[in-house]
Amino acid sequence: MTALSSYLFISALLFAIGLAGALTRRNAILVLIGIELMLNAGNLNFIAFWRFGPHPEALTGIMFAIFSIGVAAAEAAVGLALIIAVYRHYKTTDLDEISSMRG
């Protein structure tokens, strides 16, 4: 097993955990946490492919990861604000209860 594939394996595991969390949890905050995990699995992939890729001297990978984390932070802020707004309205954060978008 090379170093890259072990990183990718860890990244895939992290993604699977995040997906599982996002799919199984009812609480919106926990779903958000799961999504953050999947996002970080992606970041890990960026770093791994950059570090073991053909041009490790250029800082492309780390820049990607930093931008991605910045965007994720902004996204988390928006997501949490949405959850608070939803909670104020529905008095719950249980996603099964919030189905007003049903067609």
Next chain:
Amino acid sequence: MAWIVHNLWLIPALPALAAGLSAFAPRQSRKLAASLAIGSMFLSLLLSLCALTHVLRAVAQEIETRQAFNFPWLQIGADWLQLGWVLDPLTAVMVVMVSFVGLLIFIYSVGYMAHDENFTRFFCFLSLFAGAMLGLVIANSLLLLFICWEIVGLTSYLLIGFWYQKPSAAAAAKKAFITTRIGDLAFLLGMVWLYSQAGTLLFYDNGAGCLEQSVLIRLVAQTTAAGMTVSTGIALLIFFGAVGKSGQVPLHVWLPDAMEGPTPVSALIHAATMVAAGVFLIARIYPLMAVHGGAELSFIHTTTALRVVTWVGAITAVFAASIAVAQDDIKRILAYSTISQLGYMMIGLGVGGVAVGMFHLITHAFFKALLFMGAGSVIHGCHEEQNIRRMGDLRRFMPITFATYAIGMLALCGFPLLFSGFWSKDAILHAASEWDVSKLPFYLATVGVLLTAFYMTRQVLYVFFGKSHLSASLGDSHSASNTVAVHHSSTPHESPTVMTLPLVILAALSILLGLIGTPAWPWFTAFLSGQQTHFDLHGFAENGVLATMLLSTIVFLAGLALGWWLYGRKSIESSDTPDVLEQRQGKIFNVLRSGYFVDSLYQHTVIAFVTWSSRACDWLDRWIWGGAVRIVSWLIVGFSWLSRSLDIFVVNRGFDQGCQNISFGGQALSRLQSGRTQSYLRIIGVAFAAFVLFLIWGHHR
């Protein structure tokens, strides 16, 4: 041109204006309506006298007596249709007669109609009639004459049906209007023909009028069907109009029924003026009737048109006089007498020319108006009783009416020398005896004189002599008639002065008028032709004059004696015993009483045909034209039913199905949109996994 010629239109305009004003007057303004009518008629009479003196002066100075005033009225294409009026001796005599008799009858109506609630309307119609009649008389255009002719027809309709609450009056009005309309149709055709041939309808127009030389030459030169000249054809058509208006056979049926109107109306319209309009029309267009072609234009008494006039007149004179013998209604007797006398006028025109016919027209207007107004006075005095058998002995109760009525009766019968009717009738008989074509009209007219004397004697004996039968019938006449009778006492009474005064004036004129047309001083004949005359006893010595006078006197006395012998010898016992003639000759009497069954003949031929054809038209309408329409409508209903079922079962159903499918699809798809974010995420996850697997598998392949 003299002032009166320019302003001749005022004579008809004044009564017409009075009619217009009183049409707006409220119903209860009786005095206003009566004074408007009488005042305007009085002014018209004054103007008419002006016109007469103007013509008299023209005759005396031996200048042109005919003056016409024309004005353009209506433009048709490049032509102007002209109207106008003419002042000549004929017009002058007629306007004076119409306005004078009209004035007296207006005054009389104030008394006769005093109790009628529609007094104002009556005078409005009467004034309108007078205006139209005077317009007819002064017209210088056949068109203007026709317009006025129709207005007098209208007022005749309105006044016959004045008591329109009575069904018989309403029916009589319709009958009069429709019957005269048949004649008017011919008149209109003749007029149109004349216009197309002559290019003008003016009588006199400085040599270009349709009664003047240049046009007559053209009319005589052309011939039409059966070798008739155009002038004859036109003259006969116009004469048929006169037949309708003047109640000649075969269109006489309306005049007896017209007696349903108020008696002043009968006197004015159906005795003195309107029915004489037909005679006047023939007199007016006399040049057209008498014109004869050939090398040089001449006027003779034996043209086809004048022969027809004479024969129709002669037949009518005897026909109507014989019917009058068997009538019981005081006014119907006079109506048939009027028809008969109009026949005499026609004979006079046919055989003797304008003067002979017109002289009888004028004298007849006076004595027949007198008789009708006397009859009105009798009816008024007997509480609306009209049956002469229920009267009797009225000379004791109504001396003035009796005296004037007797004068009128003697004038009508032609009592020798004293009365106007004798002279005018004698002129007709004399002219008829010298007619070249046939002597038969003369004999018929003589028989007519006998019958006239007979039926008038019968009437006077029934009404004024014998025993009074009024009391027997008064009971039911009281209950049957309206409230008017209640105000009176039950015995007959003399009429008020306002009614008797016109009677006296007319009676005086019935005697005096004869003086202007005796053979010794034929002033009237000379006046109409614009000549002067002088008194000359040798007029009697002309061949046949004295003989005719003697003959008519003998015939008159025979009629009088026959009447007296049958009805005067012993007084009639009761009003229910059959007439003396009926006892002796029941069948003939019945035929005469029903007017030779002319009415029922028309009922069974013309009217039956009209009824039948209207039924046939109705049937055709219902079944043929209506059927075609119905078939078309059925077809359209069928087509629309088809298209409706197509809509419902094909278009709608397909559309509904499509809609349903779309709706089902939408429902199915909407189930995917559960609103649960996690299920979306799950689907994305599964899809992602499938994608990854696909990529892996794809690479391995």
